[in-house]
Amino acid sequence: MQTKFLLGENQIPTHWYNVIPDLPGPLEPAFHPGTKKPVTPEDLLPIFPMALVEQEVSQERWIRIPDEVREIYRLWRPSPLFRAHRLEQALGTPAKLYYKYEGVSPAGSHKPNTAIPQAYYNKQAGTKRIATETGAGQWGSSIALAARMFGLECTVYMVKISFTQKPYRKSMMQLWGAEVIASPSDRTQVGRAVLAKDPQNQGSLGLAISEAVEDAVGREDTHYALGSVLNHVCLHQTVIGLEAKEQLKLAGDYPDVVIGCHGGGSNFAGIAFPFAADKAAGKPVRLLAMEPTSCPTLTKGVYAFDYGDNAGMVPIMAMYTLGHDFMPPGIHAGGLRYHGASPLVSQLVKAGIVEARAVGQLSCFDAAVQFARTEGIIPAPESSHAIRGAIDEALRAKEEGKQRTILFNVSGHGHVDMAAYDAYFAGRLEDFDYPADKVKESLAHLPQVKR
Numbered sequence: 001m002q003t004k005f006l007l008g009e010n011q012i013p014t015h016w017y018n019v020i021p022d023l024p025g026p027l028e029p030a031f032h033p034g035t036k037k038p039v040t041p042e043d044l045l046p047i048f049p050m051a052l053v054e055q056e057v058s059q060e061r062w063i064r065i066p067d068e069v070r071e072i073y074r075l076w077r078p079s080p081l082f083r084a085h086r087l088e089q090a091l092g093t094p095a096k097l098y099y100k101y102e103g104v105s106p107a108g109s110h111k112p113n114t115a116i117p118q119a120y121y122n123k124q125a126g127t128k129r130i131a132t133e134t135g136a137g138q139w140g141s142s143i144a145l146a147a148r149m150f151g152l153e154c155t156v157y158m159v160k161i162s163f164t165q166k167p168y169r170k171s172m173m174q175l176w177g178a179e180v181i182a183s184p185s186d187r188t189q190v191g192r193a194v195l196a197k198d199p200q201n202q203g204s205l206g207l208a209i210s211e212a213v214e215d216a217v218g219r220e221d222t223h224y225a226l227g228s229v230l231n232h233v234c235l236h237q238t239v240i241g242l243e244a245k246e247q248l249k250l251a252g253d254y255p256d257v258v259i260g261c262h263g264g265g266s267n268f269a270g271i272a273f274p275f276a277a278d279k280a281a282g283k284p285v286r287l288l289a290m291e292p293t294s295c296p297t298l299t300k301g302v303y304a305f306d307y308g309d310n311a312g313m314v315p316i317m318a319m320y321t322l323g324h325d326f327m328p329p330g331i332h333a334g335g336l337r338y339h340g341a342s343p344l345v346s347q348l349v350k351a352g353i354v355e356a357r358a359v360g361q362l363s364c365f366d367a368a369v370q371f372a373r374t375e376g377i378i379p380a381p382e383s384s385h386a387i388r389g390a391i392d393e394a395l396r397a398k399e400e401g402k403q404r405t406i407l408f409n410v411s412g413h414g415h416v417d418m419a420a421y422d423a424y425f426a427g428r429l430e431d432f433d434y435p436a437d438k439v440k441e442s443l444a445h446l447p448q449v450k451r
C-alpha cells in the first residue's frame with residue numbers, strides 16, 4: 001500500500017497556471033481607493049514591481065517560473081502527496097483520501113511559494129526593502145525568509161495581540177533578519193491615529209495592512225508585499241495543485257472533490273485552480289472551500305466592491321466580503337480571519353464553479369486531533385478546516401456506500417500553534433455563531449465605485 005507519492009526536483013513545475021483566461025466571465029476591474037476610478041498600473045507601481053502588476057491582470061494561461069525561484073523551491077518542493085490510509089481505516093470509509101502537505105517548507109506553510117517569487121521580482125526591480133503585515137506570523141515569517149534569500153531588508157507590522165500572545169513566529173522572523181513592529185504602531189499616521197483614540201488597541205490584520213502600505217508608499221526604496229488575496233499570489237500557489245495532479249497520476253487516480261481551507265483564498269486557489277481548468281473543460285470535479293463560521297465570507301458575505309483593508313488605503317475589489325470594517329471574533333485559526341476573499345475565488349464561487357462551507361472551530365479541532373492521531377502530522381488550526389471538510393465528505397461516502405476520491409490540502413503544520421491545542425484540550429475553546437448584526441453594520445459602509 002503506497003503511502004507517499006513523491007516527485008523528483010526536476011518535476012517542480014516550470015510554469016504557474018493562471019486561471020484568468022479560464023474564468024467564466026471577464027476579470028472584474030479593481031478601483032482606486034481614493035478616486036474610486038479603475039486602478040491603472042501606474043497606481044500600483046509605488047507598492048509593487050512591474051512583473052507582479054502584470055501578473056495581476058495577465059491573460060497568459062501559463063507563466064514561466066524564473067529559474068532562480070525554482071532553485072529555491074528545491075529546498076522543499078515538490079511537496080509530498082500522502083494517501084491517508086490510517087485516517088480512512090479509522091473512519092471506515094470506502095472513500096480514498098489524499099492530502100498534499102505544505103508544512104514541509106522552512107516556514108511551515110504554503111506561504112513561501114509566493115514569498116519567494118515576490119522577493120525575487122522585487123530584487124529584479126531594484127527594491128531594497130519590503131514592508132508587510134502579518135497576523136499570527138505565518139506570512140511575516142515566510143517573507144522574512146524570502147527577503148533573506150535575496151538580500152532584501154524586511155519590516156513586518158505584526159498585529160499586536162499576536163505579537164504579545166504568540167511570540168514564536170516573531171522569533172522566527174527576527175532569526176531570519178526581519179524587523180518586527182507591533183501594530184498599531186507610532187511609525188505611521190494610521191497607527192498613531194488609532195493609538196491616540198485607543199492606546200490599548202490590540203490591532204487587526206486590516207489595520208496592519210494599512211500601516212505597511214503607508215510605510216511602502218512613503219519610501220522610495222521600499223515595496224509592499226501581500227501574502228494572500230491578490231491574483232498574483234493565487235497564481236504562485238498553483239504549484240501545489242499542479243504537483244498534486246502529477247502525483248495522483250502516479251497513484252492512478254483523479255479526485256471527485258478537491259478541498260482547501262479559505263482565509264484570503266491563496267492555498268485554496270493553489271490546490272483547486274489547476275482542477276478548475278479541467279472542470280471548465282467538462283470534468284465533473286467538485287471544488288470545495290472551507291471557512292470558519294465566525295468569519296463566513298464566502299457563505300454569508302455579499303459579492304460586492306469593497307476595500308482590501310480596514311482603513312480604505314488599498315484598492316477596491318469585487319469579492320465576497322463581510323464589510324471592510326468587520327472585526328471577526330478571535331478564533332485560533334488566525335489566518336482565516338479576513339473580511340474579504342480572493343477576487344478570483346469569489347468570481348468562481350459566484351459562477352457556481354467553487355462551493356463553500358462554513359464550520360465551527362470545535363469540530364475543526366476534533367478533526368485535527370483525529371488526523372494527528374492517525375496520520376501523525378499536527379496540522380495548523382487553519383488547515384484543520386480542510387481536514388474537517390475531507391472527513392465529512394468521507395463519512396458521507398460511507399453513508400451512501402459510494403467509492404469516492406477526495407483530495408485536500410494541509411496548508412501548514414501546527415508546531416507553533418500548540419497554545420491553541422492546549423486551550424482545546426482544557427475545554428477553553430468556544431464556537432462563535434455567525435455575528436449577523438456586526439456584519440450588517442459593516443456592510444452598510446461599502447464604497448461606491450465609478451465604472
Ligand SMILES: *Cc1c(COP(=O)(O)O)cnc(C)c1O
Pocket residue numbers: 109110111138139227228229261262263264265266267268335336380382383411412413
Ligand atoms: C495564512 C494561512 C492560511 C490562510 O490563507 P489563505 O490565503 O486562505 O491560504 C491557511 N493555512 C495556513 C497554514 C496559513 O498560514
